Amino acid sequence: MASSTQPADVIALSKLTCLLLPKEHTNLLESKSIWSADETHEKFSLAERILHLDPVEVNIFQGITLPDAPKFGKVFGGQFIGQALAAASKTVDCLKIVHSLHAYFLLIGDFNMPITYQVHRVRDGKSFATRRVEAIQNGNVVFTLLASFQKEEGGFNHQVAEMPSVPNPEELLSMEELRERRIIDPRLPRTYRNKVASREYVPWPIEIRFCEHNTSTNQTKSPPSLRYWFRAKGKLSDDQALHRCVAAYTSDLIFLQVSLNPHREKGLKSASVSLDHSMWFHRPFRADDWVLYVINSPSAHGARGFVSGQMFTRNGELIVSLTQEGLLRRARSPVSAAKPKL
Numbered sequence: 001m002a003s004s005t006q007p008a009d010v011i012a013l014s015k016l017t018c019l020l021l022p023k024e025h026t027n028l029l030e031s032k033s034i035w036s037a038d039e040t041h042e043k044f045s046l047a048e049r050i051l052h053l054d055p056v057e058v059n060i061f062q063g064i065t066l067p068d069a070p071k072f073g074k075v076f077g078g079q080f081i082g083q084a085l086a087a088a089s090k091t092v093d094c095l096k097i098v099h100s101l102h103a104y105f106l107l108i109g110d111f112n113m114p115i116t117y118q119v120h121r122v123r124d125g126k127s128f129a130t131r132r133v134e135a136i137q138n139g140n141v142v143f144t145l146l147a148s149f150q151k152e153e154g155g156f157n158h159q160v161a162e163m164p165s166v167p168n169p170e171e172l173l174s175m176e177e178l179r180e181r182r183i184i185d186p187r188l189p190r191t192y193r194n195k196v197a198s199r200e201y202v203p204w205p206i207e208i209r210f211c212e213h214n215t216s217t218n219q220t221k222s223p224p225s226l227r228y229w230f231r232a233k234g235k236l237s238d239d240q241a242l243h244r245c246v247a248a249y250t251s252d253l254i255f256l257q258v259s260l261n262p263h264r265e266k267g268l269k270s271a272s273v274s275l276d277h278s279m280w281f282h283r284p285f286r287a288d289d290w291v292l293y294v295i296n297s298p299s300a301h302g303a304r305g306f307v308s309g310q311m312f313t314r315n316g317e318l319i320v321s322l323t324q325e326g327l328l329r330r331a332r333s334p335v336s337a338a339k340p341k342l
């Protein structure tokens with residue numbers, strides 16, 4: 001080293017020291033912070049592009065609803081959670097990673113309008129940091145999230161929760177295959193099959209494989225529980241913060257609906273929206289690798305359904321615990337509850 005010449009950058013200079021870093025190690029200086037892509041590249045997975053935010057000012061970010069993002073007639077609740085968590089994460093020291101969040105859905109979001117995320121730096125401690133995020137459209141706060149972040153720390157370790165025994169995702173049908181099968185399944189009512197066939201099919205950014213083969217429809221009763229594997233389509237950047245945002249996004253896709261399962265009946269039209277959502281991230285994971293989502297609804301009462309969930313890696317590690325309460329009503333016709341009023 002002493003006699004050879006190497007290209008290097010001066011990275012610190014004082015009267016007494018001059019710190020040089022060989023060119024091949026300059027990547028060590030790159031921020032490890034939340035995926036820092038300033039542009040949305042086509043090569044990124046759709047999930048990563050949906051969660052992309054533009055910085056506007058310090059603590060203020062802007063997100064949009066991409067044309068190919070799932071919408072359900074409004075801004076999808078998971079998009080609010082994922083984007084708000086991304087905004088919060090971008091303001092936190094990159095060594096701290098989200099361990100819990102609590103959110104409220106206040107107003108139906110308009111997917112034709114950008115969403116402004118205003119981050120409030122509630123506290124920055126040595127080990128923990130807390131952020132509050134407001135999602136704003138047309139001057140109204142439509143969604144709010146509190147999230148807490150922690151520096152990696154060793155400690156006690158136990159896991160009582162056991163991953164249920166379910167088939168491997170490779171043995172199960174994809175949503176696309178399931179849809180094809182349902183259209184031609186003679187055990188299902190013709191009206192239901194026609195409805196599935198005529199409904200426009202928009203692929204989700206998340207691949208889903210239901211663990212139980214069932215022939216129930218949105219018009220037939222079933223137990224208030226569900227288990228499915230999910231993973232982001234495509235490869236995600238290697239940033240644990242992003243993987244947690246993608247899990248947060250996905251967690252609202254099929255969650256509250258489980259609460260409606262025992263109440264489904266012919267002709268039922270429901271008006272249901274997520275009201276609040278809480279998550280605890282226990283261990284690191286990748287959201288572009290299969291994750292098992294185990295959902296139960298212990299209660300529905302007073303027009304509110306309650307659901308709780310656990311997420312496991314393929315190795316049976318409990319990675320996330322979560323809960324949600326949602327509004328569960330019979331829809332008054334015409335179904336108008338889900339229109340934005342901003």
Ligand SMILES: CCCCC/C=C\C/C=C\CCCCCCCC(=O)SCCNC(=O)CCNC(=O)[C@H](O)C(C)(C)COP(=O)(O)OP(=O)(O)OC[C@H]1O[C@@H](n2cnc3c(N)ncnc32)[C@H](O)[C@@H]1OP(=O)(O)O
Binds near residue numbers: 075338
């Ligand atoms: C289980 C097997 C599954 C297999 C699945 C396979 C495939 C799945 C396929 C699809 C899955 C889709 C998954 C979609 C999940 C989507 C989840 C979400 O994204 S929800 C979006 C996030 N949440 C929100 O946006 C909620 C925002 N918050 C609010 O809107 C409000 O806070 C509120 C909760 C409505 C409460 O506001 P308020 O106090 O003002 O409430 P009101 O009771 O006064 O009502 C407001 C408004 O609604 C009208 N309304 C009320 N009740 C009804 C009803 N029963 N029917 C129709 N309309 C109703 C009411 O008239 C009010 O309107 P107005 O002000 O004009 O009078």
